[in-house]
Amino acid sequence: MDEAEALAGFGAMAQETRLRIVRLLVMAGRDGLPAGDISAAMEVSPSNASFHLKELERAGLVVARRESRSILYAADFEALSGLIRFLMEDCCSGRPEICAPALATAAACCAPKSAASAP
Amino acid sequence: MDEAEALAGFGAMAQETRLRIVRLLVMAGRDGLPAGDISAAMEVSPSNASFHLKELERAGLVVARRESRSILYAADFEALSGLIRFLMEDCCSGRPEICAPALATAAACCAPKSAASAP
DNA sequence: TCCATATTTCAACAATCCTTGAATCATTGA
DNA sequence: TCAATGATTCAAGGATTGTTGAAATATGGA
Numbered sequence: 001m002d003e004a005e006a007l008a009g010f011g012a013m014a015q016e017t018r019l020r021i022v023r024l025l026v027m028a029g030r031d032g033l034p035a036g037d038i039s040a041a042m043e044v045s046p047s048n049a050s051f052h053l054k055e056l057e058r059a060g061l062v063v064a065r066r067e068s069r070s071i072l073y074a075a076d077f078e079a080l081s082g083l084i085r086f087l088m089e090d091c092c093s094g095r096p097e098i099c100a101p102a103l104a105t106a107a108a109c110c111a112p113k114s115a116a117s118a119p
Numbered sequence: 120m121d122e123a124e125a126l127a128g129f130g131a132m133a134q135e136t137r138l139r140i141v142r143l144l145v146m147a148g149r150d151g152l153p154a155g156d157i158s159a160a161m162e163v164s165p166s167n168a169s170f171h172l173k174e175l176e177r178a179g180l181v182v183a184r185r186e187s188r189s190i191l192y193a194a195d196f197e198a199l200s201g202l203i204r205f206l207m208e209d210c211c212s213g214r215p216e217i218c219a220p221a222l223a224t225a226a227a228c229c230a231p232k233s234a235a236s237a238p
Numbered sequence: 239t240c241c242a243t244a245t246t247t248c249a250a251c252a253a254t255c256c257t258t259g260a261a262t263c264a265t266t267g268a
Numbered sequence: 269t270c271a272a273t274g275a276t277t278c279a280a281g282g283a284t285t286g287t288t289g290a291a292a293t294a295t296g297g298a
Contacts, residue, residue, distance in 0.1 A: 003138065011133035014126055015286085027212050035245060048287065050246055055285095069244050069295050077217050080206075084221040087203050092225070093146050098196050099225045102203040106211070106218045106225070134256085154275055167257065169276055174255095188265050188274050 001082040009083045012059035017042055018052045025062060025075035032074025120201040124179065128202045131178035136161055137171045144181060144194035151193025
């Protein structure tokens with residue numbers, strides 16, 4: 001993840017509807033959701049949802065695929081992960097006080113698969 | 120960190136000059152840097168730097184203090200940390216595959232267990 | 239084929255954001 | 269007090285972004 005990608009990523013997350021769409025899609029998992037369901041859940045017009053979904057796609061945060069009549073959008077988990085990593089690598093820069101608290105959050109929400117080192 | 124703060128934070132980071140200022144200030148540490156030095160380092164006019172610094176301040180990512188004739192800007196490490204945490208809590212939502220890689224990054228740059236004392 | 243469904247595209251307009259340079263404010267030292 | 273320094277504010281303009289509704293495209297079934 002280079003600076004340009006990170007800028008696009010932050011820009012995509014800096015809009016209420018889009019931030020909420022990302023959250024919805026993360027919860028929806030790898031299968032994603034049809035554009036219509038997203039538009040309904042966000043309570044915005046299909047055309048507005050389409051605009052923001054395209055923006056998220058352009059930023060590389062979601063991917064689209066057609067399935068019959070629907071177009072399914074799914075979060076790109078790698079890209080989201082990359083965005084977090086960019087923020088950490090960049091902002092850490094020898095300053096553990098920034099990402100140490102984030103580490104605690106991660107530990108609380110993600111159970112490390114391999115080494116279950118619970119406190 | 121609520122949604123509104125996160126939106127402001129992402130918005131602030133979604134601009135090249137501001138993203139670079141944040142990086143510079145993180146590296147500069149808690150003492151921060153005078154506006155003039157920042158403007159010179161970014162190679163933008165003092166007025167332009169001032170505009171972006173104010174934007175970063177409004178988003179809560181940096182803090183300003185006057186010291187003699189200079190105004191020193193410093194990164195707000197807690198806010199940056201909060202932004203990472205928001206991204207993780209929000210985007211993790213039961214999906215370790217997102218923040219597990221980020222955990223690895225953090226582990227590489229921050230001492231995992233000991234919450235770090237400044238060198 | 240024709241129709242209904244699911245979604246996107248487009249143009250027009252509104253709103254917001256960025257840049258620029260001139261004017262202004264605050265602080266210090268002579 | 270005056271001049272110099274460091275920084276901010278402001279207005280104007282251009283550029284980008286978001287919203288809307290109507291029209292267009294793609295798909296599947298009768």
